[in-house]
Amino acid sequence: MDYRKVKESSFKLASLSADKRNAALRAIKDALVNQKDRIIQSNKADLERAKIENIAQPLYKRLKFDEDKLAEVVGGIESLIELPDPLFATLLRRQLDDGLILSKETCPIGVIGVIFESRPDALVQISALCVKSGNCSVLKGGSEAMQTNITLFEIIKEAGQNAGLPENFITLIESREGVNEMLKCHGDIDLLIPRGSNEFVQYIMENSKIPVMGHADGICHVYVDKDADFAKAIPIIMDSKLQYVAVCNATETLLVHKDAAGILNMLQEQAKGKIELRGCEATRKYIDCIPAEEIDFNTEYLDAILSIKIVDDIQEAVNHINRYGSHHTDCIITENDDAAAFFMDNTDSAGVYQNCSTRFADGFRYGFGAEVGVSTGKLHARGPVGLDGLVTYKYKLRGNGHLVADYSEGRKTFKFKDF
Amino acid sequence: MDYRKVKESSFKLASLSADKRNAALRAIKDALVNQKDRIIQSNKADLERAKIENIAQPLYKRLKFDEDKLAEVVGGIESLIELPDPLFATLLRRQLDDGLILSKETCPIGVIGVIFESRPDALVQISALCVKSGNCSVLKGGSEAMQTNITLFEIIKEAGQNAGLPENFITLIESREGVNEMLKCHGDIDLLIPRGSNEFVQYIMENSKIPVMGHADGICHVYVDKDADFAKAIPIIMDSKLQYVAVCNATETLLVHKDAAGILNMLQEQAKGKIELRGCEATRKYIDCIPAEEIDFNTEYLDAILSIKIVDDIQEAVNHINRYGSHHTDCIITENDDAAAFFMDNTDSAGVYQNCSTRFADGFRYGFGAEVGVSTGKLHARGPVGLDGLVTYKYKLRGNGHLVADYSEGRKTFKFKDF
Numbered sequence: 001m002d003y004r005k006v007k008e009s010s011f012k013l014a015s016l017s018a019d020k021r022n023a024a025l026r027a028i029k030d031a032l033v034n035q036k037d038r039i040i041q042s043n044k045a046d047l048e049r050a051k052i053e054n055i056a057q058p059l060y061k062r063l064k065f066d067e068d069k070l071a072e073v074v075g076g077i078e079s080l081i082e083l084p085d086p087l088f089a090t091l092l093r094r095q096l097d098d099g100l101i102l103s104k105e106t107c108p109i110g111v112i113g114v115i116f117e118s119r120p121d122a123l124v125q126i127s128a129l130c131v132k133s134g135n136c137s138v139l140k141g142g143s144e145a146m147q148t149n150i151t152l153f154e155i156i157k158e159a160g161q162n163a164g165l166p167e168n169f170i171t172l173i174e175s176r177e178g179v180n181e182m183l184k185c186h187g188d189i190d191l192l193i194p195r196g197s198n199e200f201v202q203y204i205m206e207n208s209k210i211p212v213m214g215h216a217d218g219i220c221h222v223y224v225d226k227d228a229d230f231a232k233a234i235p236i237i238m239d240s241k242l243q244y245v246a247v248c249n250a251t252e253t254l255l256v257h258k259d260a261a262g263i264l265n266m267l268q269e270q271a272k273g274k275i276e277l278r279g280c281e282a283t284r285k286y287i288d289c290i291p292a293e294e295i296d297f298n299t300e301y302l303d304a305i306l307s308i309k310i311v312d313d314i315q316e317a318v319n320h321i322n323r324y325g326s327h328h329t330d331c332i333i334t335e336n337d338d339a340a341a342f343f344m345d346n347t348d349s350a351g352v353y354q355n356c357s358t359r360f361a362d363g364f365r366y367g368f369g370a371e372v373g374v375s376t377g378k379l380h381a382r383g384p385v386g387l388d389g390l391v392t393y394k395y396k397l398r399g400n401g402h403l404v405a406d407y408s409e410g411r412k413t414f415k416f417k418d419f
Numbered sequence: 420m421d422y423r424k425v426k427e428s429s430f431k432l433a434s435l436s437a438d439k440r441n442a443a444l445r446a447i448k449d450a451l452v453n454q455k456d457r458i459i460q461s462n463k464a465d466l467e468r469a470k471i472e473n474i475a476q477p478l479y480k481r482l483k484f485d486e487d488k489l490a491e492v493v494g495g496i497e498s499l500i501e502l503p504d505p506l507f508a509t510l511l512r513r514q515l516d517d518g519l520i521l522s523k524e525t526c527p528i529g530v531i532g533v534i535f536e537s538r539p540d541a542l543v544q545i546s547a548l549c550v551k552s553g554n555c556s557v558l559k560g561g562s563e564a565m566q567t568n569i570t571l572f573e574i575i576k577e578a579g580q581n582a583g584l585p586e587n588f589i590t591l592i593e594s595r596e597g598v599n600e601m602l603k604c605h606g607d608i609d610l611l612i613p614r615g616s617n618e619f620v621q622y623i624m625e626n627s628k629i630p631v632m633g634h635a636d637g638i639c640h641v642y643v644d645k646d647a648d649f650a651k652a653i654p655i656i657m658d659s660k661l662q663y664v665a666v667c668n669a670t671e672t673l674l675v676h677k678d679a680a681g682i683l684n685m686l687q688e689q690a691k692g693k694i695e696l697r698g699c700e701a702t703r704k705y706i707d708c709i710p711a712e713e714i715d716f717n718t719e720y721l722d723a724i725l726s727i728k729i730v731d732d733i734q735e736a737v738n739h740i741n742r743y744g745s746h747h748t749d750c751i752i753t754e755n756d757d758a759a760a761f762f763m764d765n766t767d768s769a770g771v772y773q774n775c776s777t778r779f780a781d782g783f784r785y786g787f788g789a790e791v792g793v794s795t796g797k798l799h800a801r802g803p804v805g806l807d808g809l810v811t812y813k814y815k816l817r818g819n820g821h822l823v824a825d826y827s828e829g830r831k832t833f834k835f836k837d838f
Contacts (some may be wrong), residue, residue, distance in 0.1 A: 011741065015764040029663065094786055103784055109797050110767065142422060171550040190797055209624075211798050232820035239822040282729035343432040344815050348529065356519060356818025365826070366521060366814070367513055368833040378528050378609055378811045379630050392797045395785070396763050399775025401651035405656040407784070 001181060003111070003138075003188035005168055010110045010136040012166035020086035021131055024163040028128065029077045031159035033153075042151035043120065050144055058226060058246070062119045065148050067132065073124040079369050080132050086135050086387045095417040097407075100399045105389045108134035110190040112269060114372070115204070118142030123152050127170050128163050129370050131160065133390035138182060138189060140173040150174070179249055183208035193373050213385065215376040217300040218248025219326045222357040223317040223343065225334035226259040232355055233263055233333040234270055237306075239357040240331065241275055246302050249329050249361040253297055253307045255317045261286050261310055275304050282310040297324045314339055318346045325349060327376045328360040329383075350376060350383035420600060422530070422557075422607035424587055429529045429555040431585035439503035443582040444550055448496045450578035451543065451571075452748055455489055461570035462539065471562055477665070481538045484567050491545040498788050499551050505555050505806045513830045514836040516826075519818045525810045527553035529609040532601050533791070534623065536615055537561030542571050546589050548789055550579065552809035557601060557608060559592040569593070602627035614790050617719065632804065633833055634795035636719040637667025638745045639777040642736040642762065644753035645678040650753040651774055652682055653689055656725075658776040659750065665721050667793060668748050668780040673727045680705050680729055694723050701729035716743045733758055737765045744768060746795045748780040748802075769795060769802035 032039070043065040050060055058242060091106035112135045112353050114121040123141055130137035141149040153172040160169055182189060186209040193213050194204040201216045222240050224233050240251035256263060264279075264286040271277055278292040289308070296307040297320070311317045314332075321330050329351035332343040344352040351361045361384060363371025368386030381389030406412040451458070462484040469479055486832050511523035531554045535541040542560055549556035560568040573589040579588055592598060607627040613623040620635045641659050643652050659670035662817060675682060683698075683705040690696055699713040708727070715726040716739070730736045735749075740749050748770035751762040763771040770780045780803060782790025787805030794800050802807030825831040 006740075008738075011765045011767065012736070015761070063518045096779070096784065096786065100779075107764075174754070205628075211630075211796070213798070229820075235822055236820060239824050243822070243827070248802040318430070318802075319427075322426075340817070342434070344813075345526075346430045348430065349813065351814045351816060353816045354818065356816055357823045359823035360515070360519075360816055360818075360821070361814075365515065365823070365833065366514065367833065377630070382811055383814045392801055394763075394768065395770045395780075395802045397770060397772045397775055397779055398759070399773065401648075401655060402775040402779070403654055403662070404776045404778035404784070405658050405662045408662070414784065414786065 001170065001173070001178065003182070003185040006111050006136050006138065006171055007188040009166040009168035010108070013136055013169055014087075014108045014134050016134065016164070020164055021085075021134060022081045024160050024165045025077055025081050025128060025131055027159045027163035028131070028156050029074050031155050032070065032124070033074060035155050036067070037206050038150050039065060039070065039155070040067070041150065042147040045147040046145055055144060057208065059118055059144065062117070063144055065120045069121050076125055076127050076370065077256070080128055083132070083369055086132070086391045091138065091393055093419055095415060095419065096397075097412060097415050100397070100402045103396045104393050105396060106393050109390060109392050110388065111136045111138060111188060112193065113138040113140075113189045113210070114193045115140045115179060115196065116142070118144045119149040120145045120152060122195075123149050124156070126372060127156055129372055129387060129390060131165065131169065133387050135390055136169050136171070138171040138173065138177055140182070146174065160267045170331065180207075183210065186210050187363065195373055213375050213377065213381060213389065214373050215248060215326065215328060217326045218250070218328045218374075218376075219253065219298070219300050219324060220249055220251045220328050221253045221255055221321050221325055221330040222251050222358065222360075223255040223311075223314075223321070223330070223332045224257060224260045224263055225314060225332055225336065225343075226257040226341050227336035227339060228257075228260050228263070228333040230260075230263050230266060230336050234266055236331070236333060236355065236357050237267060237354065238270055240359055241306050242304060243357065243359050245304050247359075248300075249358050250302070251358050252299065252301055252333075253324070255320060256283070256308065256310050257314070257317070258282070258310050258312055264308070271306070275306050277306055277308060279308040280310060283308045300326070314342060318343060320347045327378075328374065329353065329358045331356065331358050350374070381413070420590065420592070420597070422601070422604040422807070425530050425555050425590055426607040428585040429527070432555055432588055433506075433527045433529070433553050435553065435583070437506065438593070439583055440550055440553060442501045443579050443584045444496055444547060446578045447547065447550070447575050448493050450509050450574050451489065452493060454574050458489065458567065458570050458574070459485060461566040464566040465564055474563060478563065481536070482563055482639035483615070484539045488540050489557035494539045495544055495789065496547050499547055502551065502695065502788055502806065505551070505810045510812055512838055514834060514838065515593055515816075516821065516831060519816070519821045522815045523812050524815060525812050528809060528811050530555045531559060531809065532557040532559075532606060532608045532611045532629070534559045534598060534611070534613045534615065535561070537563045537606070539564045539567040539571060541614075542568050543575070544576065544789065545791060546575055548791055548809060550584065550588065552806050554809055555588050555590070557590045557592065559598055559601070565593065599626075605629050614792055630810065632794050632796065632800060633792045634667060634745065636745045636748060637669070637747045637793075637795075638717070638719050638743060639668055639747050639780075640672045640674055640740050640745065641670050641672045641732075641777065642674040642740070642746055642749070642751045643676060643679045643682055643735060644751055644755065644758050645676040645677075646755035646758060647679050647682070647752040648754055649679075649682050649685060653685055655752060655774065655776050656686060657689055659778055660725050661723060662776065662778050664723050664797050666778075667719075668777050669721070670750075670777050671718065671720055671726065672743070673725055674727050674739060675702070675727065676736070677729050677731055683727070690725070694725050696725055696727060698727040699729060699746065702727045719745070724766040733761060737762060743766045746797070747793065748772065748777045750775065750777050769793070
């Protein structure tokens with residue numbers, strides 16, 4: 001792949017108006033609908049191969065791309081078209097002096113590499129988000145979905161180019177070696193968004209100089225405060241842990257204030273046959289469960305397992321989360337708003353919750369309309385990342401022969417005025 | 420150094436109100452004024468050692484910390500106190516459903532490591548910026564300024580702690596080994612801001628997993644368009660190149676549209692005895708100068724040297740800048756606003772200018788009141804970085820027992836409403 005060429009396309013894409021980008025999205029949407037049969041045919045080939053290779057049932061389900069899935073992604077593109085343009089927004093307009101005008105304007109990041117899981121619908125969602133935000137996308141999907149991905153890519157590329165998008169606005173990588181080649185393209189690729197297993201994301205982070213946005217693991221906590229309402233706490237714990245265990249915003253560890261330890265019996269009752277409980281020594285004085293080792297508190301189970309620790313006070317709970325957590329999403333159950341405020345200010349996570357499930361940490365549930373991933377880093381975008389996370393800004397300064405020497409030598413002074 | 424303890428202090432600092440942080444800044448300012456003699460005494464020791472070691476004159480000048488410098492940094496702290504609080508600002512407040520309220524609020528990044536040049540006033544400026552933005556600072560200054568830095572650090576630390584800032588709100592590193600130790604503290608230090616030579620910044624970027632904000636080099640360009648007013652162009656080129664040659668926003672390369680090559684004779688006249696000109700082959704048909712090699716266009720001279728290249732059109736100019744530049748600041752000289760718009764949209768730099776000196780790329784000249792550095796990265800902060808670049812945000816979600824299962828199983832639907 002010549003990523004230099006992708007980079008050059010990105011400047012052309014960056015200067016297209018919102019109307020042109022939206023028109024291209026409409027053309028892409030129509031092409032997907034019109035070539036429905038071709039897509040489903042390709043997906044059948046992937047599904048057949050998956051059957052022969054005997055892949056796990058949940059993976060098989062995610063691989064499937066039928067009329068319902070198509071309707072869903074088409075609906076997604078339609079709502080994306082309706083969203084306000086994230087580009088060319090003026091964040092600041094300031095007179096520095098007579099005739100010297102500074103403006104800070106949003107612009108695309110440039111070229112974004114996204115490595116995603118086996119769902120072929122992710123290819124459509126991500127490439128559409130990139131078109132909307134004026135970024136070129138370089139995509140690598142799961143190899144199980146290869147045929148479907150190639151077909152979707154060809155349809156999107158053709159429709160987008162015919163609608164005026166620059167060549168290389170979208171690139172598909174088909175091999176693992178292609179990923180390694182991409183990791184070396186510091187300078188031509190501006191941002192990597194890896195979605196997948198902890199080990200995989202770690203590998204990307206350690207093997208590229210390109211900035212990475214995302215998260216390696218999701219070790220989320222629910223803390224039951226001494227002022228908790230147990231009737232609220234139990235369903236929140238069950239939902240946070242069990243509603244979908246294989247995702248990053250599922251809770252892995254329950255922290256319980258020592259004065260709230262009475263909840264443990266209720267929890268054990270509810271969890272019976274559903275969740276494997278692993279408790280610290282103090283926990284095991286209240287309920288009979290598997291002992292939790294140090295490593296449990298460092299583990300993203302992605303399974304129906306919950307580690308439990310009793311803490312002396314809210315400070316210990318916060319310290320535990322800041323030390324063992326992954327800065328993703330953590331929740332306090334309390335009726336005491338001062339305790340909630342302390343927890344929210346002192347917990348170093350992208351999402352800090354009171355009295356609701358950690359599973360809400362998601363771009364769609366936040367009303368962003370779309371999500372490229374969840375970031376546990378603290379720079380640029382944090383938490384669920386929507387369109388906003390795909391743009392940066394530049395400073396434009398327009399003058400009329402203005403020189404710095406005039407100001408540093410006192411002949412002129414700045415006249416700052418925002419307008 | 421136990422950076423875990425610094426990290427823990429950072430959570431305490433993060434929850435302090437603006438009043439408390441401003442009161443601490445006032446106490447620090449008073450302490451610096453009251454202990455003026457002690458500071459100047461320490462600085463004399465550094466200056467004497469510098470004399471013995473025969474350090475270069477510009478370095479000696481920057482090392483000096485006298486009453487004027489003190490007045491300057493005290494004035495800086497006073498204006499910092501007046502600036503609006505960058506923390507606890509609500510960027511978004513959204514109802515997700517009845518009683519389920521999402522808010523996106525600014526908060527500090529946490530612990531920020533800054534490695535800066537020999538000016539001791541930088542220590543005061545940076546630590547004050549960090550206090551204002553609720554971040555703990557870990558500072559390493561130039562070894563030439565060691566005595567002055569230790570004294571300033573002791574005064575600031577004592578005054579800050581007495582005014583209620585947490586222990587470890589400021590840390591001074593005194594050795595090069597201390598820097599290497601810091602680079603390994605991924606997880607406890609959230610951001611590194613190295614200021615200094617290209618090689619040094621590269622070293623930091625390559626030897627730490629901690630995110631780095633800043634710039635390695637500053638290869639800025641002035642492009643003289645075919646519709647340029649030469650009478651504006653010449654002073655802008657001279658100011659961009661010569662006003663202060665040793666800084667990142669000084670221009671290193673001049674690009675000239677082939678139809679504007681008439682400017683070269685005027686420039687040669689002006690530059691005589693002041694700037695060494697190095698031209699491409701086409702340039703040397705117009706003026707007699709040293710040949711510019713490929714490497715010249717990759718070089719940040721930091722000296723009174725200017726490389727010159729003639730280009731066929733604006734697209735070639737933009738391509739050259741995007742390829743050889745450092746995404747810092749680049750200027751077009753033109754009376755044609757369409758050409759300026761094309762240049763500004765297609766040039767991939769933090770600052771894109773029309774008809775003014777590249778030397779304006781500076782936090783103070785942008786009216787930010789303060790600057791921690793200039794970023795040539797595209798994520799998080801870009802260009803001159805003020806207080807805004809030292810904060811991130813978190814999402815706070817307050818509910819009343821809300822569960823995701825209710826939404827995914829259709830019993831409830833989201834009612835998004837911003838307010």
